[in-house]
Each structure stands twice: as structure tokens, then as C-alpha cells.
Amino acid sequence: MELHHEFTVPVPVEEAWRALLDIERVAPCMPGATVQDYDGKTVNGSVKVKVGPITVTYQGTAVFEEQDEDARRIVLVASGRETRGQGTARATVTGTLTEQDGGTAVSVRTDLTVTGRPAQFGRGVMAEVGDRIIGRFAQNLAERLGDEPQETPPVVDEPLDLFRTAGVPVAKRAAAAAAVVVALVVVLRRWRRR
Numbered sequence: 001m002e003l004h005h006e007f008t009v010p011v012p013v014e015e016a017w018r019a020l021l022d023i024e025r026v027a028p029c030m031p032g033a034t035v036q037d038y039d040g041k042t043v044n045g046s047v048k049v050k051v052g053p054i055t056v057t058y059q060g061t062a063v064f065e066e067q068d069e070d071a072r073r074i075v076l077v078a079s080g081r082e083t084r085g086q087g088t089a090r091a092t093v094t095g096t097l098t099e100q101d102g103g104t105a106v107s108v109r110t111d112l113t114v115t116g117r118p119a120q121f122g123r124g125v126m127a128e129v130g131d132r133i134i135g136r137f138a139q140n141l142a143e144r145l146g147d148e149p150q151e152t153p154p155v156v157d158e159p160l161d162l163f164r165t166a167g168v169p170v171a172k173r174a175a176a177a178a179a180v181v182v183a184l185v186v187v188l189r190r191w192r193r194r
Contacts, residue, residue, distance in 0.1 A: 001123050003110040003130045007138035008103050011145045016097055016104035017072055019145055029140035031133060047080065047089075049118060056117060057083045065092075072097040087116015108134060 009016050020026055023043055027035040030047075037044040043062040048055060060080025067074055079090045092111045097104050110130070121129070 001112050001126060003112060003127055005108045005110075005131065005134040006105065007108075007134060008100060008105050009138070009142050009145055010103045012102065013072060013097050013099045013104045015145065016106070017069065019141070020074065020095065020097070020106075021067065025144070026141065029144055030137050031140075046083075054117065056085065056087065058087075058089050059083050060089070082116055085116055087114070087118065089114045089118075106138070 009019075011019070023035055023038045027033050027043075027045070032048045033045060034047075035043055035045040041064050044060075045062075046060070047058045049058070050056075058080030060078060062076050062078035065075040065077050074093075074095045076093045076095070077091075078093065079088070081088050090113045094109045096107045098107075099105075112126070112130075114126070118126075
């Protein structure tokens with residue numbers, strides 16, 4: 001599935017570019033993400049995702065395929081596998097930065113493939129969850145860039161709660177499905193009585 005997100009950060013494009021390439025500084029802004037190792041091109045780490053009572057941890061890598069400073073364009077290819085299960089996640093993320101009123105507009109295109117338990121949510125819920133994740137990331141990043149330079153705080157190993165994030169959309173879909181089932185039961189009962 002393809003997702004597209006846009007957000008702004010309150011710093012000039014040059015500063016935003018340097019910050020987005022500073023993985024140790026930016027990683028804590030992404031909910032559920034932990035960086036274990038970074039060699040300048042490849043990031044090894046994990047992402048914890050909580051789905052109701054189930055917590056899924058993806059262990060994997062992300063590789064910078066492109067870092068075009070002139071075009072302010074980054075291409076990152078990430079892949080991971082569930083640590084306890086057969087599910088996988090793969091994404092190609094393309095980020096482009098442009099100057100906007102003294103700040104920076106960031107456009108993110110993601111080509112995402114997910115298998116396993118989280119894939120059961122479907123495209124609509126995944127898109128809504130993506131919106132909220134990127135929104136949270138953008139807010140955290142804006143706060144981090146707005147602060148004076150300081151030591152990077154320790155990473156909080158808290159999973160991204162998809163049920164809380166997508167609870168309302170999932171509840172709406174569950175209610176619609178329940179209404180359809182109830183309607184079918186009523187129709188079948190009436191049909192049997194005839």
C-alpha cells in the first residue's frame with residue numbers, strides 16, 4: 001500500500017536536513033522505535049507495536065539508498081520480521097524537504113507491505129494509523145528541533161499502541177460489521193418462520 005504524509009518543522013531546511021540524518025537524535029521522536037546500531041548508512045533496530053493485548057516487535061534494518069543533499073531527498077528502505085511470529089514489514093520511504101516560510105515542509109511517501117497480525121486491519125485503518133504516527137513523529141521532531149541543543153535523552157522503550165491509535169476507526173468498522181450480522185440474523189429468522 002502507498003501512503004503519503006506531509007508536515008512542517010519550525011527550522012530552516014538546512015537544519016532540518018542535518019537533523020533528519022542524525023539518527024540518534026531523530027529516532028526517539030518515532031513512537032515505538034529503538035536504534036541498536038547505526039554505521040552511517042544502515043540502521044539496525046526494532047519497532048514495538050501494541051495491538052490490543054498483543055505486542056508485536058519487529059527486528060530489522062533500514063538502509064539509506066539515497067541521500068541527495070542538493071535535492072533534499074532521502075530514500076530509506078526498511079525491512080523487519082516479527083521476533084515472535086511469522087509476520088514481516090517492508091517499506092520504501094522517500095522524504096523530500098522544501099523551504100516554506102522560514103521553516104521546512106517535509107513530504108513523505110511510503111510504499112508499505114505488512115504481513116501477519118497487523119495486516120488484518122486493512123488499508124483504511126493502516127492509512128489512519130500512519131497519519132497518526134507521522135503526526136506524533138512530526139510533533140516530537142518539531143519540539144526536539146525547537147529546543148536548544150542538548151544531550152539526547154534515553155530512548156523510552158514504549159510500544160506504539162495501534163489499538164489506542166486506531167481504536168475509533170476499528171470500533172466503527174466493528175460496529176458496522178456487527179450491524180450487518182444482526183440484520184442478516186433478523187432476515188434469516190423471518191425467512192425461516194415463513
